[in-house]
Amino acid sequence: xxxxxxKHKLIDVGKFAASEADGExxxxxxxxxxxxxxxxxxxDGAEDTPFSTIAxxxxxxxxxxEANMQYWFFKLCFTQLTGISTFFVPQDAIxxxxxxxxxxxxxxxxxxxxxxxxxxxxxPNGVPTAYQGSSFLGFAPHWWTMVKTKxxxxxxxxxxxxxxxxxxxxxxxxxxxxxxxxxxxxKKFDFCFNEGYMRKGQVLTSTDGDLMFGAxxxxxxxxxxxxxxxxxxxxxxxxxxxxxxxxxxSYNSVSAKLHTYVTRLVxxxxxKFLFDKDDQKEMLS
Numbered sequence: 001x002x003x004x005x006x007k008h009k010l011i012d013v014g015k016f017a018a019s020e021a022d023g024e025x026x027x028x029x030x031x032x033x034x035x036x037x038x039x040x041x042x043x044d045g046a047e048d049t050p051f052s053t054i055a056x057x058x059x060x061x062x063x064x065x066e067a068n069m070q071y072w073f074f075k076l077c078f079t080q081l082t083g084i085s086t087f088f089v090p091q092d093a094i095x096x097x098x099x100x101x102x103x104x105x106x107x108x109x110x111x112x113x114x115x116x117x118x119x120x121x122x123x124p125n126g127v128p129t130a131y132q133g134s135s136f137l138g139f140a141p142h143w144w145t146m147v148k149t150k151x152x153x154x155x156x157x158x159x160x161x162x163x164x165x166x167x168x169x170x171x172x173x174x175x176x177x178x179x180x181x182x183x184x185x186x187k188k189f190d191f192c193f194n195e196g197y198m199r200k201g202q203v204l205t206s207t208d209g210d211l212m213f214g215a216x217x218x219x220x221x222x223x224x225x226x227x228x229x230x231x232x233x234x235x236x237x238x239x240x241x242x243x244x245x246x247x248x249x250s251y252n253s254v255s256a257k258l259h260t261y262v263t264r265l266v267x268x269x270x271x272k273f274l275f276d277k278d279d280q281k282e283m284l285s
Contacts, residue, residue: 011081014257051229075103083246085109085139090230094174099167106138112194114218141166178207208274221251228272
């Protein structure tokens, strides 16, 4: 896994929501030069590209940047500029139950070092020993193991090795039908090498199954957006995080800006929700 090399000033994601980010000043960052495109080109192209077109973005036919600026914007630019990791599971991968990602942050994401496994079973770069090499995808759904302490009836404690299957959590989101969110969506969950995420704030839903919600634990935050085109996930290190990731900000501050950013993506047609007008007011206001 490549190490983080850039130490430029991060762009506040709120500026993306306000359409104020200027890609030109970042065009000289060498790790954005894939296929000869600049950051500004990705900015310009992503504005008009819906997420529906990146359902098969990893296929050979999509290897030209011009084919899908939204894909390359998130793959090359968004995380480097904001410090916020992302991945996207397209609707066809939800339908066929593979939950394969079209893009993910495989450059800057690190295992949470407060987790037991991260402390005991990783190399110095934060890569789990079981996933060193090409099988560790970065910020993406995995199958991974975690040691948890179980309290028995006699109050003794034993340690158990649990296998966490991230796709199973995504299945819950994919199957969500818009009803009884507080019952159907876990309040506490483990995901992508971080344990004990606790849901925070309101779960925004529509009667057709769209949803937005977030969670946090161990100085790490996550925010899920499910719409007609698939599931888009954001992850960032908060201000208290200590490790090999950039500190982005508190859950409340960043999630509010992400909500505004997602609203703008919906208005642009980049993200499509299935909601009716009443649901739209409820979810995006």
